Amino acid sequence: MHETHGLAKSLYLVNTHIILLPSNEGESMQIYKKRIDSKSFQAILILLVLIIGMNASMQYVKAENHSVTKDWVKSNLRNANVVFLDARSFNEYRSGHLPKAVNIEWTYSYDYNGSYKLQDELRKIFETAGVTPQKTIVTYCQAGRRAEAIYNTLCMLDYSQVFVYEGSWAEWSTDPQAPIETKCTLALVGGEKNNTNTEGCSSCSSPISRTYTFISELTGINRLSALALALSNSNITRLMAHFILKGFIPSLREANATKVMYENSNGVFDQRTQVVIPCKPNGPENENVTYAEIYFVSEPTISGAASEKIIEGKTWLSAYWVNKTTSQVESITVDPCDYWCLLYCAFQHPEVWSYCIGFCYCAFAWPPCVLPCVICIIGLGAVSALCTIPCGCWTPPTVNIKIEAWPTTDTYTRSHGMAIDQPLPNDWWLQSGYEFKVTGSAFTYERSVTINTPGTHYVEYAASGYVPNYAWHAKISINGVLKAEGDVGRFNHLRVYFDV
């Protein structure tokens, strides 16, 4: 006991005065009592209580003097010097807001880890949206709490004319006389002014750029979970991402999934899985404030349960999203096989390791421990294996397809078409995307394709002649191995199957 106290000399901090207590216990207690009994200590304590109390009172007074009523808001709706600042999420904002209100979600004040952003960055965000110190700022949200948060941010930035509309949207929206606007006056995202849309909120921009910046900074073994954090935790209102498998997004597991139609970068509509993920401003366990919409494509997989895995958001290899500011598709790709991820998986449960080392070492001294040791080792392997699934170690292989063809009874120039993992349509030569060659003489065609899913696949080839009078003869080889040979025509397709 005495020795334990002697190990470290305690630091006792009182109002920035650091008192070093001696190691001797008796002496320590005496000095401690002496300090408490001293008048200077008592004075400091009283001062502290006063400061805290005054601070709380000041906050109250400040709030009292800096709130506005619904009538005040109504009378100042056309006042050019008054800026109404909507602190709600973009989706709440676009469903209806005060006329000409700008939307800066309250979470934009904070970094992804919950701390305030740098003041310069914050000023840029507000000033870009027209929220300048020269103007009178009125913050509001649904019930006033988020408005107070952004009010505090503005106070921190030395904005002097800031008010909170405490009734906020809960009061405003229930007043039939209160005007409501649904078009986007301004949706501010990631500190960038994106557009002033007068058409309606459905096409307002989203804070992709900041998310992208965050994602691009990710390095190391934690990048997968960090990306998950970025997606679920950053100040985004709408993210369109196209996830192709593999990786690990633990915080997305509880996402809800629905099917939606989504227009891809080629202007083609295809069905994606939409996952709406609650975003958490101050950490993964907090309540949702805004949300991200992530679109998963339901294609490549490492197992038969692809769509379920995707819906659970566990696995991905590449993420694509549309940067609405630039209208470009941006992406991030994670290494197909991340060995650091494997090691991370293996060591992520130190408690299991503790069990195993304890049981197994005991086994040398006490035979009953042998069985628990073996059980524990199997458990450790299983725990590591399960975690390993999303590390993305399956590399899509490249398959070489070789087609050799020559006319037998045909004398005309013909169209030659091919399809992978889908049958050639009846009028394939009239459709785009199938024809790879137009010729009337013998040819050899080779093509390398990446197959993203393990399993059985097939290639189908045809020429636009007729069998038997205008026929071609063809051979198809996969990775140098002849797989099929026969006569082909527009309705006589040659198909080969191969396994990956």
Place this chain on the structure above:
Amino acid sequence: MKITNLTKVLWASVCALWVFILLWFLRQFNILGSEYGIPISWISAIGLILLGVFVGTLLSEKKIQIRPMIPLFIIFTAGFFAAPFVAVGILMLAANFTFSRGIEPLIFGGSITGYLLLYMILWFWLRKRGIVKL
């Protein structure tokens, strides 16, 4: 403490470990939600406490003597921690073969398990031969 009681403590900690692993699996597959994260941690902690009680009892019963075991314990633990690295090495080799596609988790988990079991057998054999004395 009687040997029977000691065995009970041992199996109590084993059960706690397996309850923990079972819950962890259910959590991984999203059958249990995030609200179970804290109870799972608690079960894990209780299991470790039971394990500590068990090891402490072993020590007090003088079934294990720590002092002569320390160097071997360090070697043993280091060998244990080598397992995932060995497993990654095996997986890197296996990745060159087509059979490994899609079954990497089995290879990785199996490598860890296999390596550790072989390692345990080696230690038992060394002990039996009298090369390692505990």
